[in-house]
Amino acid sequence: MNTRSFTISYPAAGPGNTDIFFHDSIYIPEDSPCTLTVTDEHIADLYKAGLFKIQDEGTLVLPAGEKYKTPEMLGRILEAALDRGLGRDGVFTGFGGGVICDMTAFAASVYMRGAGLELVPTTLLAMVDAAVGGKTACDFGGAKNAVGTFYPASKLHICPAFIDTLPEAEYRSGLAEAVKTAMLYDPELFSLFRREKAAVLARDRAVLGGIIRRCVELKAQVVEEDFTEKGRRMELNLGHTFAHALESAVGLGEITHGEAVAWGIARALDLGMLKGITSPGWAEEAKTLLAEYGWCTLPQHPRMPHPAAGKLPPGSAPQTSLRFMKSDKKQRGGAVRFVLQREAAVTEILPAEDSEVLEVLK
Ligand SMILES: NC(=O)c1ccc[n+]([C@@H]2O[C@H](COP(=O)([O-])OP(=O)(O)OC[C@H]3O[C@@H](n4cnc5c(N)ncnc54)[C@H](O)[C@@H]3O)[C@@H](O)[C@H]2O)c1
Incomplete structure (x- = not known):
């Protein structure tokens, strides 16, 4: 097996390091009495179909998807660790998409005040984003x-080979986060998305491997500088304020995160132009790429509950989005702040008036 690696350190957060390994073929977490591997039913099905092997003994299989990113599932992980007799020196391994990685990491962080943690992300989104940088979570109270x-x-073990079996919607969800990273930090990577569109959509392993590695390196640099998201790391939320509003309005797990993020980036570009911050040339270039990849860049996303469908009062979709943005946990003192771009790789975080937000949603 050909493996290359590099290490991220977190000077601002103490002595912790993440060793990141890139594998040319599939990597399966090792089983031992002091490890617990957590995965989901879809990965387990792939295993049953003979695509690869997981260790039955030390593996907990949870139901799949955002709907199950809950305290109940977190409890199941902790119970399984206790049943297995894991001590503080035990190792939790998250083997799955962002949901499994986030929850397994959360469980490891609180088990006996902090146990060992390894991650093997199996979706593109988890490889380029969720598994990198140490944020753990589960959903709570909706x-x-x-x-x-x-x-x-x-x-952190990254194996692009897992992407072969990803459903198309999940693949495209991860692509949106990779395009976001390119827009934020790497104009060369951004132009690769345009140049190599056919290879990207065909999941060409060499092209994709390069994209994943670059995204991991770029996110690692940001996380090293600002581990606990007090400053620069907030830039990674480009498009996310709009995206979370859409995800909440449609229902958690009913639309992929990346689909919502791509739409949110287009809204952020329009908001930046309205505020006189984003150069119209960059907004046009970026929105054209998003549209070429098939993401919605229009003010109203087709999945947003439509007034005509009786789910929202007539004309209320923009106000509904705004209400969800205001309830976002990241907003302080009622002011909704947005990640806006002046141009490629030049980013600022600024508040916007309600009237401005509503303007780019109609
Ligand atoms: N911690 C962070 O910094 C961070 C960053 C971004 C996103 N996230 C979180 O990540 C989550 C989304 O992650 P996701 O998009 O990976 O979702 P997911 O974990 O729900 O995976 C998507 C689907 O793909 C399936 N799947 C996984 N690997 C597969 C494979 N190799 N082949 C076939 N099917 C496979 C899963 O079973 C699931 O049905 C969200 O909860 C989000 O909040 C976290």
Whole structure:
């Protein structure tokens, strides 16, 4: 097996390091009496179909999807660790998408005040984003990621080979986060998305491997500088304020995160233009790329509950989005702040008036 690696450290957060390994083929977590692997039913089905092997003994299989990113599932992980007799020196391994990685990491962070943690992300989104940087969470009281900790994995194993079996919607969800990273930090990566669109959509392993590695490196640099999201790390929320409003309005888990993020980025570009911050040339270039990949860049997303369907009063979709933005846990003192771009790789975080937000949603 050909493996390459590098290490992220967190100087601002203490002595923790994450060793990141890139594998050319599939990596399966090792089983031992002091490990607990957590995965979901879809990964377990792939295993049953003979696509790869997981260890039955030390593996907890949870139901799949955002609907199950709950305190109940967190409890099941902790119970399984106790049943297995894991001590503080035990190792939890999250083997799955962002949901499994986030919850396993959360469980590891609170088990006996902090046990070992390794992650093997199996979705594109988890490889380029969720598994990198130590944010852990589960949803609570209907609010996404309402509880969680900062707790980096000691090892992160990235295997682009897992992407072969990803459903198309999940693949595209991860692509949106990768495009976001390119817009924030790497104009060369952004132009690769345009140049290599056919290869990207065909999941060409070499092209994708390069994209994943670059996104991991870029996110690692940001996280090293601002582990607990007091400053620069907030930039990674480009498009996310609009995206969370859409996800909440549609219902948690009813639309992929990346689909919502791509739409949210287009709204942020329009908001930036309205405020005179974003250069119209950059907004046009970025929205054209998003549209070429098939993401909605229009003010009203087709999945937003439509007044005509009787779910919202006529004309109220923009106000509904705004209400969800105001209830977002990241808003302080009622002012909704947005990640806005001046141009490629030049980003600022600024508040916006309600009237401005409503304007880019109609
Ligand atoms: N911690 C962070 O910094 C961070 C960053 C971004 C997103 N997130 C979180 O990540 C979550 C979304 O992650 P996700 O998009 O990976 O969702 P997910 O974990 O629900 O996975 C998506 C679907 O793909 C299936 N799947 C996983 N790997 C597969 C494979 N190799 N082949 C076939 N099917 C596979 C899963 O079973 C699931 O049905 C959200 O909860 C979000 O909040 C966290």
